[in-house]
Amino acid sequence: MLSAYLDENGKLTLGDKEIPKVKADEILIKVIACGICGTDVHVFKGINKGKPNIIRGHEFVGEIVEVGSNVKDLRVKDIVIVDPNIPCMNCYQCRNGRIHLCKNLIAIGVDLDGGFAEYCVLPSKQAYKLPGNIEPIIGALAEPLACALHGIDRVDIKEGENVLIIGGGALGLILTQLVVNGGAGKVFVSEPYKEKRDLAFGFGASRVIDPTNEDLLDIVKKETSGKGVDVVIEAVGSGKTILQAINAVSDGGRVLFFGVAPEDVRIDISPFDVYRRELTLLGSFVNPFTMERAVSLISSRRINLYPLISDIIPLQDIKSGVEVASTGRAIRVLVKP
Ligand SMILES: [Zn+2]
Ligand SMILES: [Zn+2]
Structure with a gap:
């Protein structure tokens, strides 16, 4: 073969x-x-x-x-x-x-x-x-969906919380749908490619941001009355976007490190900042116990x-x-x- x-x-x-x-x-x-x-x-x-x-x-x-x-x-x-x-x-x-x-x-x-x-x-x-009502090819996205579900479990978003997702790749777009379905307040998605931003908007993002031409921090701060968002999901995995995430989150907020960064990347963050702003920094790795839910969600057609x-x-x-x-x-x- x-x-x-x-x-x-x-x-x-x-x-x-x-x-x-x-x-x-x-x-x-x-x-x-x-x-x-x-x-x-x-x-x-x-x-x-x-x-x-x-x-x-x-x-x-x-x-x-x-x-x-x-x-x-x-x-x-x-x-x-x-x-x-x-x-x-x-x-x-x-x-x-x-x-x-x-x-x-x-x-x-x-x-x-x-x-x-x-x-x-x-x-x-x-x-x-996979249930019979689903086109088999969709099954190739079940594992990424299961990983996204674990990320959502980790960051535990409450209804009405404002969320920023950095990165509109496959995972970012799955996370966008999960966050919207979960009843978040404002959902911002930052993504340089227009086709992906359009998809994110179609999936229910309240505001999509082109980080190459727009000021992400400025927009997020303006639209949250200066506070920043309650939750940031970083789905890129670069030092630059991790720093954006920490700057865009409100005091007391949570940042999920979801994107896979190259192993040698280091970032410059202030421990005092994490302490004084009482930030929660979370990791999320693969898909523990989330495959059944991924299948069930695919079968429900509540995710596209x-x-x-x-x-x-x-x-x-x-x-x-x-x-x-x-x-x-x-x-x-x-x-x-
Ligand atoms: Zn993978
Ligand atoms: Zn073991």
């Missing part, structure tokens, strides 16, 4: 691999679509390291073609989405319910073969059945993921797909084997 992985030198390679065999607790799926995540772009471009010879791709949906002898609740022809993260359930963090912080966490598409291939074998417990699929490319063209995904214009690029 055709598959995409890193060679020994960390270079993205397309090659033939054998279709994996199914063990008793596993399923074999034919991949329908797999999203190119920002983390994949980082690895394919050599910004972060990835394991050689592992098929990448962790945001995927597929159709079951074979089930292992112990698998009871799934059958051939079911459409399933995949939770890529596999905790050990034995370490201190797992035993305290923080499975995503597992010391021995491994992930499909990172440590185990993933979705940039025609077929993928995985433990059946990592699969979630379809417009976030900006490009669909065949697996053979994954290299150009990575180039497209690293432009600011792209939202989510899906690969179809």
Whole structure:
């Protein structure tokens, strides 16, 4: 089967691999679509390291073609989405319910073969059945949605609170919808690309801001009578936007570090400022216990993921797909084997 992985030198390679065999607790799926995540772009471009010879791709949906002898609740022809993260359930963090912080966490598409291939074998417990009323391709956005749900859980927005979302990528646009659905007051979205700002506005943002031509802080302060917003969700992952977030939040407010920053980025913040303004700075990592809710939300149609699929490319063209995904214009690029 055709598959995409890193060679020994960390270079993205397309090659033939054998279709994996199914063990008793596993399923074999034919991949329908797999999203190119920002983390994949980082690895394919050599910004972060990835394991050689592992098929990448962790945001995927597929159709079951074979089930292992112990698998009871799934059958051939079911459409399933995949939770890529596999905790050990034995370490201190797992035993305290923080499975995503597992010391021995491994992930499909990172440590185990993933979705940039025609077929993928995985433990059946990592699969979630997608309801029949949903177009299968939407399932490729279930994992990002589950990550966004965890972010929303972390920052615990109350109805009527004013929120700023920095970044209108796939995650920023999912977060916009979740924040609007959750009954926030004013929702600001800062994003340089017009198409994405238009989507954010369509999803119910009260004010979209072009940070390259408008003064983000000025607008936020003006529209909140000088106070700043109660919550900022930073969904870019740059030092500059983190600082914007800290400046735009009101005293007593919360800032969620949601965007994935390169590991070596440092920011210059004043501990006195955090102390005196009583700021809460929060992190959010992956999708603990949120996959079921993601499926339920997709099925309810109260979230619109379809417009976030900006490009669909065949697996053979994954290299150009990575180039497209690293432009600011792209939202989510899906690969179809
Ligand atoms: Zn991802
Ligand atoms: Zn663990």
